[in-house]
Amino acid sequence: MGRRSDHTRPQLSELILREGQAHLAQVGFAAFSAREVAKRVGYSIGTLYNVFGSYDGLMLAINGRTLTDWHDALAAALQAAPLDDPQARLHAAIRAYFDFATANRHVWTALYDFRLPPDAPMPADYAAKLAGLTGLVVAEVAAALPPARRDAAPALARSLLACVHGHCFFALNGTFALLGEDDPLGAALARVAEAIAAAQGPAA
Known part of the structure; x- marks a missing residue:
């Protein structure tokens, strides 16, 4: 079946x-089918697994591409933001x-x-791609803290990511609408601002 000799291995990947x-x-993710992917590319399911090793390998590769796309979108947003x-x-x-999750809902939720x-x-x-994405956030959290408190940035960034993720996920799945929250992004911005202010310590 298919076009087994039509592509080189990198092209096929x-x-x-x-x-x-x-x-x-x-x-x-719930309806994702490796066999459907094989059908779409015109190769057998065995060819897919020969290239990626297994279903898990295929999903890791797809999710890895999503992480790269997300990293690039975040980096672009930060590049446009004021440095000071x-x-x-x-x-x-x-x-x-929020923008990436909203525009890429299914591939974003597949990461989780x-x-x-x-x-x-x-x-x-895969771990390197994940670290690259989270590293962007850690750097921005560290920059918002006084020098004496910047060693707390990695742990704080993880908590803030969990907070923003929860707000974003609740917004996408309708939970916030049920709870009467009509501005999930604004709520996430406020919670992060409060956490950063607390981590900065008392005003001089």
């Missing part, structure tokens, strides 16, 4: 990733979080819906 991410964006205004830069990062088996280690390249 790129084709599968492109179509796999497109399929995921259309149907979401840490609060404005954090606001830009939070807005970019997909899980490796408990005994399977995270591949180094």
